[in-house]
Amino acid sequence: xxxxxxxxxxxxxxxxxxxxxxxxxxxxxxxxxxxxxxxxxxxxxxxxxxxxxxxxxxxxxxxxxxxxxxxxxxxxxxxxxxxxxxxxxxxxxxxxxxxxxxxxxxxxxxxxxxxxxxxxxxxxxxxxxxxxxxxxxxxxxxxxxxxxxxxxxxxxxxxxxxxxxxxxxxxxxxxxxxxxxxxxxxxxxxxxxxxxxxxxxxxxxxxxxxxxxxxxxxxxxxxxxxxxxxxxxxxxxxxxxxxxxxxxxxxxxxxxxxxxxxxxxxxxxxxxxxxxxxxxxxxxxxxxxxxxxxxxxx
Amino acid sequence: xxxxxxxxxxxxxxxxxxxxxxxxxxxxxxxxxxxxxxxxxxxxxxxxxxxxxxxxxxxxxxxxxxxxxxxxxxxxxxxxxxxxxxxxxxxxxxxxxxxxxxxxxxxxxxxxxxxxxxxxxxx
Numbered sequence: 001x002x003x004x005x006x007x008x009x010x011x012x013x014x015x016x017x018x019x020x021x022x023x024x025x026x027x028x029x030x031x032x033x034x035x036x037x038x039x040x041x042x043x044x045x046x047x048x049x050x051x052x053x054x055x056x057x058x059x060x061x062x063x064x065x066x067x068x069x070x071x072x073x074x075x076x077x078x079x080x081x082x083x084x085x086x087x088x089x090x091x092x093x094x095x096x097x098x099x100x101x102x103x104x105x106x107x108x109x110x111x112x113x114x115x116x117x118x119x120x121x122x123x124x125x126x127x128x129x130x131x132x133x134x135x136x137x138x139x140x141x142x143x144x145x146x147x148x149x150x151x152x153x154x155x156x157x158x159x160x161x162x163x164x165x166x167x168x169x170x171x172x173x174x175x176x177x178x179x180x181x182x183x184x185x186x187x188x189x190x191x192x193x194x195x196x197x198x199x200x201x202x203x204x205x206x207x208x209x210x211x212x213x214x215x216x217x218x219x220x221x222x223x224x225x226x227x228x229x230x231x232x233x234x235x236x237x238x239x240x241x242x243x244x245x246x247x248x249x250x251x252x253x254x255x256x257x258x259x260x261x262x263x264x265x266x267x268x269x270x271x272x273x274x275x276x277x278x279x280x281x282x283x284x285x286x287x288x289x290x291x292x293x294x295x296x297x298x
Numbered sequence: 299x300x301x302x303x304x305x306x307x308x309x310x311x312x313x314x315x316x317x318x319x320x321x322x323x324x325x326x327x328x329x330x331x332x333x334x335x336x337x338x339x340x341x342x343x344x345x346x347x348x349x350x351x352x353x354x355x356x357x358x359x360x361x362x363x364x365x366x367x368x369x370x371x372x373x374x375x376x377x378x379x380x381x382x383x384x385x386x387x388x389x390x391x392x393x394x395x396x397x398x399x400x401x402x403x404x405x406x407x408x409x410x411x412x413x414x415x416x417x418x419x420x421x
Contacts, residue, residue, distance in 0.1 A: 139324075139328075226340060226343070231335065231345075243309040251309050253306060254316075254321070255320070256312075263312075263316050263317050264413075265313055265417055267325060267328070267419070268328060271331075271332050283307075
């Protein structure tokens with residue numbers, strides 16, 4: 001069975017997603033050593049191909065139409081909420097990843113997920129056809145936004161930051177189900193009590209995971225949906241920008257506020273992190289990876 | 299009205315602002331998270347939490363001459379383990395590797411007084 005990591009990148013009018021591809025791919029190659037396929041459009045690919053490190057991508061899956069899903073905000077690199085920019089949110093094609101992936105076993109990953117260990121390699125050959133995480137933690141325990149449920153009294157939230165699926169009837173059914181949720185988003189938002197503003201893949205997959213687990217809670221009779229090898233995802237939110245990085249270590253703003261006794265830098269080693277603040281990602285990670293590629297060429 | 303806050307842009311700047319106790323407590327939490335994340339083992343369709351009781355149970359079954367058994371996983375689902383010895387080898391190795399790493403991390407934190415040393419940043 002073929003196996004690899006699937007990434008998606010579509011530049012919009014504000015943010016150059018292609019700049020996240022090579023740093024993300026570098027860490028995947030470094031720690032996982034598996035093939036990488038990138039789903040992208042012509043414009044994004046052409047911008048990527050002129051960059052050093054583009055050969056880290058083993059295969060391009062071309063789609064030339066991306067459906068806009070409204071707008072989203074991009075925080076500035078220092079997390080200043082008054083300096084955000086707004087761009088088109090092009091995320092609707094991810095739900096087609098089952099059909100788009102060239103691999104029999106696929107790990108999908110967000111571009112801003114930095115792999116810092118090889119734990120993901122434990123998924124290959126998994127008995128479970130679909131694996132996705134439910135638990136997240138942030139750089140600082142007191143930090144807001146560890147959404148556990150779609151609604152305070154509702155079903156668990158699953159995070160599509162990094163997922164595994166194997167070409168199988170069950171996984172196909174999961175993605176067909178997610179498409180069904182997407183096509184009937186307003187209805188499901190009323191059924192499961194979530195906000196139906198912008199479509200989120202997390203929410204669609206959360207609904208389907210709940211149903212696949214027999215619909216009787218997170219520990220249903222048939223636990224079809226398992227977590228990834230590391231069941232808790234680590235998030236660095238917009239106001240926890242990355243400060244420095246090397247191949248297996250990273251430093252972040254853990255917490256900072258009016259009370260200095262709470263200020264703390266956060267440090268992780270051999271722990272993969274979802275770096276939400278993309279501006280800081282480009283300021284810190286992109287040049288560091290570029291330097292590694294340059295040194296490798298010398 | 300939300301007040302605009304400019305966050306530190308460099309590690310040095312963040313270190314100069316960091317409170318040692320806050321850093322210490324947060325790093326303890328992150329080390330524990332890393333350890334717990336490393337102590338999960340999936341087998342067939344089951345998820346097992348690697349801890350002393352689990353390892354002891356597998357060892358006990360093996361000592362009793364049983365090399366194949368149904369074991370409840372973290373979700374209380376019955377999972378068939380075809381080769382207990384193999385699972386025990388994997389579980390032991392993974393658990394003790396994670397535990398050693400956790401121990402080294404805690405010892406390093408306890409011997410550090412300044413935030414820079416706690417987060418292994420050069421001053």
